[in-house]
Amino acid sequence: MGRAYSTIAFDPAKCDGCGDCMKACAQVKTGTDDIARSRIQIQGREKAFELALCRQCADPKCVSVCPAGALDKDGDTGVIGWDASKCVDCLLCTVGCTYAGIALDEATGHVAKCDTCDGSPACVPACPHGALKYITTANIYNEVGQWEDLFAPGLAGCQGCNTELLMRHTLRRVGPDTVLATPPGCVPGMGSVGFNGTTGTKVPVFHPLLTNTAAMLAGIKRQYKRVGREVTALAIAGDGGASDVGFQSLSGAAERGEQMLFMVVDNEGYMNTGMQRSSCTPYGAWTSTTPVGETSRGKTQDAKNLPLIMMNHRCAYVATASTAYMEDLYEKLDRALEASKTGFAYLHVYSPCTTGWRFPSHQNMEVARKAVETNFVMLWEYTPKTGLHFTKSVEDPLPVTEYLKVMGRFRHLSEEQIEHIQGKVVENMQFVKRMAETEHVG
Numbered sequence: 001m002g003r004a005y006s007t008i009a010f011d012p013a014k015c016d017g018c019g020d021c022m023k024a025c026a027q028v029k030t031g032t033d034d035i036a037r038s039r040i041q042i043q044g045r046e047k048a049f050e051l052a053l054c055r056q057c058a059d060p061k062c063v064s065v066c067p068a069g070a071l072d073k074d075g076d077t078g079v080i081g082w083d084a085s086k087c088v089d090c091l092l093c094t095v096g097c098t099y100a101g102i103a104l105d106e107a108t109g110h111v112a113k114c115d116t117c118d119g120s121p122a123c124v125p126a127c128p129h130g131a132l133k134y135i136t137t138a139n140i141y142n143e144v145g146q147w148e149d150l151f152a153p154g155l156a157g158c159q160g161c162n163t164e165l166l167m168r169h170t171l172r173r174v175g176p177d178t179v180l181a182t183p184p185g186c187v188p189g190m191g192s193v194g195f196n197g198t199t200g201t202k203v204p205v206f207h208p209l210l211t212n213t214a215a216m217l218a219g220i221k222r223q224y225k226r227v228g229r230e231v232t233a234l235a236i237a238g239d240g241g242a243s244d245v246g247f248q249s250l251s252g253a254a255e256r257g258e259q260m261l262f263m264v265v266d267n268e269g270y271m272n273t274g275m276q277r278s279s280c281t282p283y284g285a286w287t288s289t290t291p292v293g294e295t296s297r298g299k300t301q302d303a304k305n306l307p308l309i310m311m312n313h314r315c316a317y318v319a320t321a322s323t324a325y326m327e328d329l330y331e332k333l334d335r336a337l338e339a340s341k342t343g344f345a346y347l348h349v350y351s352p353c354t355t356g357w358r359f360p361s362h363q364n365m366e367v368a369r370k371a372v373e374t375n376f377v378m379l380w381e382y383t384p385k386t387g388l389h390f391t392k393s394v395e396d397p398l399p400v401t402e403y404l405k406v407m408g409r410f411r412h413l414s415e416e417q418i419e420h421i422q423g424k425v426v427e428n429m430q431f432v433k434r435m436a437e438t439e440h441v442g
């Protein structure tokens with residue numbers, strides 16, 4: 001996995017061509033107001049503006065065409081630097097760059113390019129319209145990118161599948177001393193237990209029934225203990241099996257305090273078998289068993305709140321998470337793993353489904369993020385000692401329509417249905433807030 005770097009993003013829809021960013025750059029880099037010397041150039045007329053700026057490319061053509069080795073990408077910051085002592089002023093780099101990101105500064109007779117002002121770009125705050133944004137990378141990817149991926153490449157997930165991302169990151173963190181249970185659902189459907197005698201998982205993996213995952217995993221963990229081996233017992237299960245027919249074994253294992261980490265991948269339905277509703281499917285959602293037509297307008301019941309139910313088992317650890325907040329997810333995996341050494345750890349991860357929720361695959365993170373920004377999904381964690389607390393608190397949430405409108409499964413909703421969903425979001429938030437305020441005695 002390559003490294004991720006921070007970058008300057010431009011939104012042409014917000015730019016009116018005022019040139020304030022260019023003035024700020026010229027002042028910072030040349031000490032003049034001459035915008036021709038700015039390293040960011042906004043070009044165009046009226047409402048159509050374009051950006052000429054160094055993208056600090058991963059495979060920079062300016063670097064590869066330079067005959068003098070005067071340009072180099074910094075492995076830590078990702079910024080492409082220019083070394084005046086090596087440059088022979090041939091200007092080949094200006095031809096190599098597709099984005100016009102490196103250009104001749106006629107006042108000096110040398111090329112000049114954006115260096116992101118050491119991570120604090122002067123142009124970004126100078127823009128009065130918010131057309132420039134400095135997007136800082138999630139450093140977690142740079143940290144964990146080199147860890148071993150314990151799933152084989154080429155699993156058979158849908159394009160852009162969030163669950164595959166979650167599986168790969170989870171196993172990366174949990175590590176090789178693991179025995180994995182993947183009950184019927186998207187996870188084995190994409191090949192965790194393999195096809196034709198080969199397995200897609202690089203740790204021991206088995207395929208329990210929907211009904212007995214936690215019971216079977218508990219037995220396996222106990223047998224490992226009996227023979228003196230310490231392994232992590234990990235289940236990656238769908239919301240359908242866990243909240244419906246598998247709930248009795250899940251609840252039983254939690255009540256007994258079995259030492260395991262049980263992760264529920266909540267894509268709000270039985271997605272790999274034809275997108276049927278589960279008890280975690282939200283009110284109003286289209287599924288193949290809650291259709292939309294003359295007599296039906298999607299699911300008529302509210303979703304079961306499985307993580308809150310698990311919290312009431314007083315498990316050693318319970319948390320909700322989202323792949324849109326990967327640092328938070330990794331921290332929760334750490335704490336869940338620790339808790340699973342002495343008791344039952346439960347992690348509930350919301351996992352948007354491109355196919356069943358009907359949105360384009362490149363929108364996955366956006367959908368996951370909007371769920372949290374509207375409080376449709378809340379990120380919290382619980383231990384019997386500390387009680388419940390939010391790990392991301394959204395005090396000024398977006399209206400729930402901002403989340404609903406990004407998916408086809410809610411396209412048919414009436415005003416009354418949207419009002420119902422918004423009311424439930426507020427009610428759920430108030431409920432969880434009250435839980436967070438409750439004193440705990442340990």
Ligand code: SF4
Pocket residue numbers: 024025026028029038039040113114115116117120121122123124
């Ligand atoms: S980031 Fe710095 S160097 Fe680059 S355009 Fe903006 S002000 Fe200029």
Ligand code: SF4
Pocket residue numbers: 065066067068069070071082086087088089090091092093094111
């Ligand atoms: S102008 Fe300088 S940096 Fe650009 S290609 Fe020529 S030698 Fe390299």
